Amino acid sequence: MSTHSMTCADLLLHLLRDTYGVDSVFGIPGVHTVELYRGLTGSGLQHVTPRHEQGAGFMADGYARATGKPGVCLIITGPGMTNIATAMGQALADSIPMLVISSVNRRDTLGRGQGRLHELANQQQLMSGVSRFSHTLLDPSALPEVLARAFAVFHGERPGPVHLEIPIDLFAAPVATPVPSPPPRLFRASPDPEGVALAAEWLRQAERPLVLLGGGCADAPTSARRLIEHLDAPTVTTINAKGLLGRDHSLDLGANGALPAVRRLAAEADVILAVGTELGETDYDVVFDDGFTLNGKLIRIDIDAxxxxxxxxxxxxxxxxxxxxxxxxxxxFPHPVLRGGAERTAEVLTELGLHRDPAFTPFVPLYRVLREALPEAILVGDSTAPVYAGNHLVAQPAPRRYFNASTGYGTLGYGLPAALGAQLGRPDLPVVALVGDGGIMFTLSELATAVEARLPVVILLWHNAGYEEIRRFMDAEGVERLGVDIQAPNFLTVAAGFGCLATHVKTPDDLAIALQQRPLDGPLLIEIDAHRWCAG
Known part of the structure; x- marks a missing residue:
């Protein structure tokens, strides 16, 4: 360390930018973070201002999923943290790297319950439940070590949100300027060779192998594709693994583990290889009956023991x-072991008949139009009917091109801000937000962020006049509908108020025309009349 000094806030920005290559941060300034913002101007970091801290977290999540790099948030004490907690919960459930940096009250007031501005009894304890770890910085000289720990989580183990809180009296505290140095080089763990050899032997001897690939494989598409081709094994790719094998691979069963034909194949498999997947219900049991059964030898590979x-x-x-x-x-497996994998996969897909399934047929033309108009687009979804269908129907050309909030934590309001984060991270690709008239109301204010940042996100708003999924559940359980037939605003008028171009469509042809005319310097909201669309 040199004898020169900088403030703790300056050191934080310096380390983020120069050591860890952070280029964008999401945050809403507050009185507790003004000193942190002093150095942001001219720092080289792009600052994006959402309209709610939950939006900041979802933007960071979408940025991370689209790029593979951690999303970074700057959040105020107290209400800022409780606001972002939902977004952190979604990121934690889906193992998304996110660094949430917040202020906290002065060190001499912590835990004293004096009723100070934004005070929580124990902010660090609260946030530890939605993060891989939460740390309170008490010594500014420890900042480099704490950030190194955070990025070790992101790059060396199962990722997820990390929370770092800095007392407001430390932002301006002097700290020695570090000698410039590159970040530590971290290499992830390799599996035990003896275990790999045994797994390979089981897979070689298998007559009916099955492979399950999850989002943990997103950065290894070439390796995944080569291995399943050498194993000649039908493969389930989960929602977060869409595109891993490329579009329409002959061994790809898609994210259809909850459907009967795939379940039978899974139950009959004698050896199953599951890599980077939780084997959780939102990927394999969306009908919630615990019916995804594996009877064969299960081999699992995961970064988390x-x-x-x-x-x-x-x-x-x-x-x-x-x-x-x-x-x-x-x-x-230097040479493929041929076992009729493509034929077995084709038989199952034929039996599934996804494009003929009444639950999915209204959405087949929607995704056909999207694929024709924007074949390289990243599709970012909320919990809404087109997304539930898209989880089964959509095939993408590469990983990190399809993700949504119907998995894991399953929060509403995710789609719009996450799409904005994805667009910021991947300006070279079109981004489409798939949202419903219920879910978009949670984060509708982020239209202002899209307009302000001139992000050319297409927002497909499926308008079915309420919470359709919950309506169906109530009907199935014999519960009288209550709280699900909700009043919606005139979305075209609201969008216009934000300065967002908007249009209304009723048919696939209307949608195709709207997509052809989309602006490239700002968002476009396309409201789809669900009842007219489904009526044909």
């Missing part, structure tokens, strides 16, 4: 990075 023993009975577990593990297994 505890995850290996959750949800299904394990025969062999390997702790390691998904990409490294796939490569290690592939070394044992």
């Amino acid at each position: 505890q995850q290996l023993v959750r949800n299904q009975s394990l025969a062999l577990g390997l702790v390691g990075d998904a990409g490294r593990s796939l490569d290690c297994l592939l070394e044992h």
Whole structure:
């Protein structure tokens, strides 16, 4: 360390930008973070101002999913943290790297219950429940170490949100300027060679192998594709793994583990290889009947040892990075083992008949039009009917091009701000937000952010006049509908008030025309009349 000094706030921005390569931050300034904002101007960091801290968290989430890099938020004490907690819960459930940096009250007031502005009894304890870890900085000289820990979580183990809170009296505290140095090089764990050899032997001897690939494989598409082709095994790719094998691969069963034909295939498999997947219900049991059963030998690979023993009975577990593990297994299969995998996959897909299923047929033309008009688009969804169908119907050309909030935590309001974050992270690709008239009301204010930042996001708003999914559940359970037939605003008028171009469509042809005319310097809201659309 040199004898020169900078403030703790300056050091934080310096480390984010120069050591860890952060280029964008999401945050709403407050009286407790003014000193942190002093150095943001001219720092080289792009600051994006959402209209709610939950929006900031969802934007950081979408940015991280689209780019593979951590999303970073700057949040005020107290209400800012309780506002962002929902977004952190979604990111934690889906293992999304997010760094949430907040202020907290002065060190001499912590835990004293004096009724100070934004005071929480124990902010760090509250946020630890929605983060991989939460740390209170008490010594500014410890900041480099704490940030190194955060990025070690992002790059070296199962990622998720990390929370760092800094007392407001420390932002302006002097700290020695660090000698410029690159970030530490972290290499993820490789699986045990003996275990890999045993897994390879089981897979070689299998007559009816099955592979399950989750979002943990998102950065290893080439390795995943080569291994399943050498195993010649039908493969379930979960929602967060869409595009991993490319579009319409002959061994890809898609995210259809909850459908009967795939369940039978899974139950009959003699050896199952599951890589980077929780085996959780929102990927394999969206009908919520615990009907996804694995009777064969289950081999699991995960960066998190505890995850290996959750949800299904394990025969062999390997702790390691998904990409490294796939490569290690592939070394044992220099030549393909032909077992009719493509034929088995085709038989199951024919039996599924997704494009003929009445639950999905209204959405087949929607995704056809999107694929024709914007074949490279990132599709970002809320919890809404088109997304539930898209989880089964959509095929993408690459990973990190399809994600939504119907998995894991399952929050509403995710789609719009997450799409904005994705667009900021990938300005080279079109981004489409798939939202419903109920869910968009949670974060509708983020239209202002889209307009202000001139983000060319297409917002497809499926308007079915209420909470349709909950209506169906109430009807199925014999519960009288209450609170689900809600009043919606005139979305075209609201969009115009924000300065957002908007239009209304009733048919696939209308949608195709609207997409052809989309602006490239700002958002476009396309309201789809669900009842007219479904009526044909």
